[in-house]
Amino acid sequence: MSSTTKKTSTREDIEVLFDHELTNAPGKSIIGLHLDYPPNGFTPPHRHGGATVVAYVMAGELLSGMNDNPPKVYKPGEIFIELPGCHHTVGENNLQTSSTQVIAIMVVDTEVVKTGGYAALTVLDEGW
Template sequence: MSSTTKKADRPREDTKILFDHELTNAPGKSIVGVHLDYPPNGFTPPHRHGGATVVAYVMAGEFTSGMNGNPPKAYKPGETFIELPGCHHTVAENNSQTSSTQAIAIVVVDTEVLKTGGYAALTVLDEGW
């Protein structure tokens, strides 16, 4: 079984939009807050974020993140990481088999991306997913 098939059988993250505001001091930009809940063994397939800057704050559990071909790193509650525009997020997962992982992602994105693609445009999965 290929790694793609194995990962496809894993549960996906649950997302909830917390806020969405246009930034008057940065015309053409919006800030969106997203609550992420990864069930045990949950993951997000490889993706990019529509040209956005994303800052993630881990609230509970342990979140494993790997970007741009770099080795994945485990983040614990209270830790943060940043994804810059164009970043390729290749590993985003909860490796625990028993508990969930929760994080808040703050996304700064072109307002036009939201207007044309909605919230789905914030996470653009790699082709084939």
């Protein structure tokens, strides 16, 4: 799917689990998110505001592709990492009958969230 093609499926639901400034890494925060992808749910192509992201699949299956690499299916207990500047091109629930649950832990410049709010953590490609 090209970055200009919009899906008609449902977007993921995002809940902030925690947000802490790191005293041992001044200027950085660690933020935990719970992502709930309904059947056929997805996240549009995006980047993460300069954050490093570790994503852990708790339930279901997530089809994830980054930086022009072929998408891969991640199952419960598996993780993937997005480094700063990573272009996350595919993020989809790979199942049609059940939800997929993911925990995403981000280390980001505190100023990104202070100035742009949590919306600044996921910068969608133009056209979304």
